[in-house]
Amino acid sequence: MLKNIPVSRAVLYLLSLGILPLLYVYFLYASQKSDLDEIQNAVENIRHQAFVKEKKQALNMAVRQHFHDADHFYIDKHLETLVFLEPEIDRLEKIAKDKNFADDERINRRLELLSGDGNALEFSEGVVQTYPFFQEVSETLVHPVEVNGADIQKILARIEGVKMGEYVPGPHRPQLLITDFKLDKKSLNDKNEVYQLNLKLIKREFL
Numbered sequence: 001m002l003k004n005i006p007v008s009r010a011v012l013y014l015l016s017l018g019i020l021p022l023l024y025v026y027f028l029y030a031s032q033k034s035d036l037d038e039i040q041n042a043v044e045n046i047r048h049q050a051f052v053k054e055k056k057q058a059l060n061m062a063v064r065q066h067f068h069d070a071d072h073f074y075i076d077k078h079l080e081t082l083v084f085l086e087p088e089i090d091r092l093e094k095i096a097k098d099k100n101f102a103d104d105e106r107i108n109r110r111l112e113l114l115s116g117d118g119n120a121l122e123f124s125e126g127v128v129q130t131y132p133f134f135q136e137v138s139e140t141l142v143h144p145v146e147v148n149g150a151d152i153q154k155i156l157a158r159i160e161g162v163k164m165g166e167y168v169p170g171p172h173r174p175q176l177l178i179t180d181f182k183l184d185k186k187s188l189n190d191k192n193e194v195y196q197l198n199l200k201l202i203k204r205e206f207l
Contacts, residue, residue, distance in 0.1 A: 070174035078170030084151040136204040175204040
């Protein structure tokens with residue numbers, strides 16, 4: 001029967017049989033290469049995750065180290081003691097000393113507001129949330145306060161921990177995060193803009 005097969009066809013059959021092992025080897029190689037690529041991608045993904053985790057841990061350690069000696073009473077000492085609209089207070093005090101305005105109820109009431117607790121930052125603490133390495137609490141203003149541009153810089157310097165204009169942060173600042181900061185323009189007084197400020201913070205202390 002083999003003798004009846006033309007030579008050209010026999011050669012073709014032999015070539016086909018010779019190609020089959022090569023095709024098998026190729027498909028086996030492609031399959032193994034695909035598996036290897038998946039393993040390499042998995043290793044690279046794990047390596048990247050480990051790098052990100054290590055970088056995050058290093059950052060967390062740096063933050064914890066930076067705030068390790070934070071003053072628990074920083075807000076009481078360096079925010080709630082601030083006095084605002086001092087130029088207006090000085091002007092009102094001079095007017096109040098003038099005998100012609102000594103009994104002016106409107107001036108005295110305004111001076112009392114700006115000089116007393118009515119226009120001072122007063123925060124109300126929320127529930128303390130405790131985590132493995134830190135605890136945090138929300139700090140919400142009990143009432144809005146009136147401020148000018150310089151007062152805003154003064155407040156932000158104490159909260160953000162950076163110098164703003166002539167104002168610098170207080171010592172041993174805990175990590176303070178502003179979650180709500182609302183300014184409403186109230187009036188234009190002696191060419192000074194006066195705003196009403198409402199503020200909410202998160203105070204974070206590391207354990």
